[in-house]
Structures are given as structure tokens and as C-alpha cells.
Amino acid sequence: MRLASTVLFLCFFSAHVWANETKLDTVKVETDLATIERGAGVLMNTCHSCHTLKYIKYRDLISFGMDKQKVDEWRGEESLDSPLLAQMLKDDAIASFGTAPPDLSLMVKARDGGADYVYSYLLGYYLNADGELGNHFYPPTKMPDILNSSTITAGAELTEIQNQARDIVSFLSWVADPHAQERIRLGYYVIAYLVVLTALLYLLKKQIWSKLK
């Protein structure tokens, strides 16, 4: 007993060791077409020059319901069935940044904190005392401050870049899991069906067991 309480005490005592991690901002990921399309627009204009989205094709954007004209604008000469590869070649990117910009298809799933992490990261730039750019959430980053979050710290402009970051994250969440909405919709039907079935099985079980004296 004493041993157990010591162990428990140590558990609680050590919990605070991890409490001082940088706290992520939370974001509500939107799932409506308008937000996701806006996010795609921001991403295609700012991120897509360096970052790929190799698991998504231009055709997927249109079948999701995005405006065909916009998609045509984004893809330029590319075929509808080509994946969203970056305009910059990987070697050029390595030459200018020292590292290959990661593919963004699974970005919101590939980091602890998910969408909140990506959102916080996009808005997490700051200028240190020497005027050098840094990021609170991923200090070794080589990515430029695309939303200018290091200089915009208040007012309508801040709301604007927060909205842009939310749109990007919403788009990336759709890219990471394009079947999520279908999955959730189907889930309600499956569970409703199972609840009814289980209730009937319970009644049948009661009826069968009532035969026992």
C-alpha cells in the first residue's frame, strides 16, 4: 500500500515537468466548401511555390466542388490528373533553404497537436532583439514568415491573418483526410443501426433467459 502511494505521489509530482511546453493556440477547423476553397487559394498563392501536396490531384479539388475556373488558374499548364507538385524543384529548394520543404498532404496529422500546431506555427513568428526571424513553435524552421505574423500583432490585420491561417488549416485538414465528412456521416447511421440492433438483442436475450427457472 505504502509503495503504491509513493508511486502515485511520484507520478503527480513529475507531471509538472512537461507542463511548461509552449502552449498551442486552438483553432476551429471549418469543413464548409467556402472556407476550404479560400484556404486553397491562400495556399496556392503563398505555400505552393515551395511545398507539394502530392496526394491530391487538381481533379480532386473540382470533384470536391471548388470553382473550375480557379482550379484552372492554379494548375496553369498542368493536367487535371497531375498531383499538386511544387513549382520549385526540390534541389533548388535545398539550395535556397538548406532543407527540402516537406509535403503538406498529411501535415495536420503528422504533428503532435494536429491542426492547432499548424495554426500556431503559421502565426508563431517573431523578431528577436537583433531583428532576426524566429518561430515559437518550431525554432529550427527555415520557412519565411508568409503571413507576416512577426510584424502584425494587433488590430484588423491580425484578425485577417488569423482568418487566413484558419482557412489554410481547414484546407489542409481536408487534404489530410478527404473522406472525413463522409466517414462521420456514415458513422451516425452505423451507430444508430447498432444501437437499435443491440437493444433488440438485449430484449431477445431477456426473453430467452426468462425460460430458465
Next chain:
Amino acid sequence: MPNRIITWIDQRFPLTSFVKHELTDYPTPRNLSYWWNFGFLAGFILVLQVATGIFLAMHYKADVTLSFDSIQHIMRNVNYGWLLRYMHAVGASAFFFVIFTHMARTLYYGSYRAPRELLWWTGQGLLLLLMATAFMGYLLPWGQMSFWGATVITNLFRATPFIGDQVVIWLRGDFTVGDATLTRFFSLHYLFPFLIIGAVVIHLVALHSVKSSNPSGINLADKDNIPFHPYFTIKDLYGLGIFLIIYSVFVFFIPDTLIEPANNIPANPMRTPNHIVPEWYFLPFYAILRSVPNMLGGVLAMGLSVMIFAFMPFLDRSRIPGGARFRPIYKIQFYLFMLDMLVLGYVGYVQPTEHTMVIGQVATLCYFGSFFLIPFVSKAEERWLIKRGLPAEITALIKKEFLEKKARKAKALQKKWGIS
């Protein structure tokens, strides 16, 4: 017509008698609680894993350059591929959850005792097979955690005396985890479930020979046994309904909770993740591994921590029936052990620090200590319980069992000597 067909078959194959003996007439204790549903659930999940796995294998590519992409192909382009993959991934966790509950019930009610030792040991073998299958399956998505998990675990075999390095290379098929490792793990991940099915048949043969244990801990009289069908088929189906509801919540609403984010990054042998964690079901054993400072010692401790359950029939020397139900000290030990498992799971999950090292070592000592204490504690507890006077309920049960046994013996003798 159907009757004639069945008669035709029965003359050539024991169909009717088999169904009768193993299902419709199979005697099952009527006092089984819902804790006895988990064996059936495990069997159901096994079928589910095999079924989803076969379809996943039709779209999966075991090749270091293609694996990660083929998972995304399944998730995005294959019709209901996302459903298959999430069912399979959640199914692995569900399998361990159900098996751990099944084992906890056996420990709580003392179901491992005579004459069910072989039943318990075949179950122990099944657990090892399941762990091996799950471990190999985890490499297949070829994410960062897949790669580094397999690297860490195969590397443990370096602790083998004299031939450690050769064993590791033999397991991996290469100097590092690579294409050779991936293809063999895929091949074995497809093979092992069928070995598990074979082992399940042996487990069931053992079960049907000694019959189910029950919460009272003694063998019940004939009148307290009821046919498996329809009483337990319906009870198992009802339990299955409850299970499927919980399972579906995971599959449809929170399928990514049990997938480490790092596994959504393709494997990169040049870059070690900050924090390598196994799947949740290996965490307590992983914590034991890390708690022992010496590598060989750690590996042995981890192996023993899984295998030690097999010794329970010898360690538990109490003859009081009903497991923890009528044994207050054993009950406390049981719950402390469960708590210890949770603490170990926590220690296995977090980044190791000085604090968690100490907690892990204390919890490891408690883990093995509780097994070490059982022979002494169980005997002392038995003496104490008898001295204190057993509750009337158990005395009646033991007496009844004794009389039943005597009556059966007398009947057998009468039959032998032809006395009616």
C-alpha cells in the same frame, strides 16, 4: 430433403453430433457474468482482422519506396479503403483491449487453476503470437514510428549472448531495417493470423474438454449448467452489439487517436524521432525494458514480464474457490497489480526523465514482487480465511462439490461392476 442430406452427411462425417456436443448441448455454467463474453469477442475480432487484412493486402505494396504511398492510395482512392484501414488499425487496439480484459478476468476469478492450466498456457501462446503479429503489422505503413519501433525492437536481440549481431542481421535480412525487413514482416504478418487460428482451435479444444470456469470457482452440478445455445449465443451477440458500438465510435469519429502523428511521416533512416513510443498495448512491457539499466537484463525482464502469467497455476497456492471473489487479500493484490500496470503504461509513454526512471523501477519491482509474493501470501491468506471461518456461501459450495464428486464416483463404480 434437408433431413436426408444431413443423414447422408452424418453417415460419413459427425456433423450433427459435433454441433450437438459443442454447441446446442454444450454445458455452460448459468452463472457466468458478462466478463465471460470476452473470449467470444476476441474470436470475432480475429475474423474481422483477417477479413479486413485480406482486402487491404490487395491494395498494399510491400516495398520501401511504395508502402507509404500505397497506404495513402488505400485511404484516398480505394472504395471504402479508409474504412478498411481504420477498421484494421482500430481492430488491433480492440484486440489487445479484449485480450487484456479476458486475461484480467482469468486472473481475478482464478480460472487458470486446475484443471485449466493447459487452457491458460495455450492462451499465453496466443498472446505471444498476437504480439508478434501486431508488431510486424506496425512496420507495414512504413512511417517514422514503424521504422524506428522495428529498429529498436529488433535491436534488442543484440543482447543474445555470443551471436547477438548475427541474430539481428538474420531477423532484419539486412544490416538495418530495410526492404528485406519490410517484405518478410509483410509475409509473416499474413501468415501469423492463420497460426493464431490454429492455436485458437487448440485453445477451444482445451476449453471444451475442461469446460468454462465460473465466478463461484467450483465445478457446478449438472442442473446449474445450461446449453450454450441459445442462452450464450444470444448473450454473446448482445455483448457483441455493445462492443461494436464502442468500436464504431473509434472507427468513425476518432480513428486517428491511437495512431502516433509521427507515423504520418514517411520512414527516414537518417532522422530519429525525438521520442520513440510503441503502441499503447506494449507500453507497460516497454517501461519494464527501459527500467533495467543493463540491456540483456532489460530484455530478459521484458520477456519474463509477459511470460510470468504462465506460472500462476503454480504460484497461487490457495485452495479457496472463486478467485478474488472470496479472497480479500488476493483482491487487493489484483487491484494493486492493475494500478501498477497503468503506472508502467504511463512511464512507458512519457519521455524518460530521472523521475520517471525511479517510478518505472519501483513499478517494475512491484510488478515482479507481486508475483513473487503470491505463493506466500496465498497460503497465509488461505490459513487465515479457514481459521476465521469461511462464509456459509463457500462452505455450502465446497460441500456440494464434494458430495457431487462422491456421487459421480459411486455411479461410475456401480456402472463398472454392473450394479443397478
